[in-house]
Amino acid sequence: MKKLILTAAALALSAGLASAQTVRMGTEGAYPPYNFINDKGEVDGFERELGDTLCAKAELKCTWVTNEWDSIIPNLLSGNYDTIMAGMSITDERKEVIDFTEAYYPPAPSAYAALKPDADMKGIVAAQVGTIQADFVAKSGATLLEFPTLDDTVAAVKNGEADAVFADKDPLAAFVTAESGLQWVGEDVALGGGVGMGLRKSDAELKGKFDAVIAEMKADGSLNALITKWFGPDVKGF
């Protein structure tokens, strides 16, 4: 069954009272440390904690829903949920379709990882489908091999299907360990305009509310504290 919800009461809309709409937050659930499903079966991670804090500050009731990465934007537009908090970078291409709040995570570096230090970064490179990394690989002249999840891309490198994997450095760092045999290759590449919350273009009011509380968290340093908690002290905050 789906993950734990924050609120479970059904409310009746009564005339005169502000309607207590529940904001449904969509996420992927397969991208630690941004978002993942913990061993109790609940959505967890930096974005879960941040989302809950933002909702509390904006006095909104929020529930969490997971959705596959592939169809996360179309389902937002269809109305299955109201926001996307899934480590989604702000890009011009995505801005044509949805709106973003201001970034709550600075532009993160992306890096290559491979089994050998001299792996060919212009050979066959694996990336997650629909990401800015996949775009970058396609434009760099390498042969792009796309997979639905980050896990699948790393598995492809391990079994020899791809020469290297190109992904966000933080989630990829979990796989680059001494036992896995993967190592960093080449230079870090800075991509995207930071990670923001995605919303439908017609939801300007909700975007305004979230923008206000994100700015509040940036101003009082609580956002930086959260970033350090989940990503370590090396990440430069706001």
Add this chain to the structure above:
Amino acid sequence: MTSGGGLRAPAPPQSFSQMFTHCADPSQLEGLSWLLCYLTTGKQFLFYGSFLIVIALLVVTAPVALLFGFGGALAARSPILPLRLFGKGYTSMVRGVPDIIFFLFVPVAMDQGLEYLRHLWKCPPSDAPVWANNEFNVCAAAKIPLSTSPQIWHEAYGFALAVVAFAVVFGAFAANVLYGAMNAVPRAQLETAEAYGMSPAQVRRRILIPQMWTYALPGLANLWMILIKATPLLFLLGIEDIVYWARELGATKSGIYAFPHPDWRVWYFLVLLGFYLGMTRVSEILLGRLTARLSRGQATMAGEAMRKAGA
């Protein structure tokens, strides 16, 4: 043996309840107790529960698909032209279009269709178009289920849409099987019934449908097996079924999780393989018994074989 340095009885094995409290700190566990703790986490129970979702889908979809099939077959045989065209159109269209298109299209179309109808009924009139800019916008009161509803309603609704999508597709195939089976009932039987003075509806109800089953069963049994194999498509509809959990749980887990492990998808998919083979075997046994029962006394090869075996 005397005491003092001799044989001692081995320490009694830890009780299971002791093992479970030890699960609070997985980093201290090793081997079998780690595995047992791992297999009893909340997430694993979601995996076990998803088997029930698959079985529930099969149990609910099969009768609904059979119902759609009956409707389609009777419509295709009807003397009324529009009904006949609808029946034939339903079977041809669904059989001609890839299933996956229906599985992706029907839930979205039904969901938006129902919400649009509620929008017309419940929402205050507004100029904003419902479909614009790739978005589907209805007022909050028109959404099904409401955003304030508990998560279980959202899941039940998604499941219901999935059942309808499966039933539409498998109903068309069932309609074809039933149409053929109805045509296979010997004309002599129907003529005798008419000679007795039964009306067309009585002939259909008392003679055609009961006799049709023995001809329909091989085709329907085949469809049941195909339905079993099609259940992983639930995963495409966003429902968390066994394939979803096998992928999610099997994937490599880094240190951020309480129970890290390497890529275990092979093991999880082997469990799925065992489940499907088991379901197929049980189905074969049950359908075999049903066929034997329906073939008794029939003028078919199976009936003849039973007569010879009895003699």
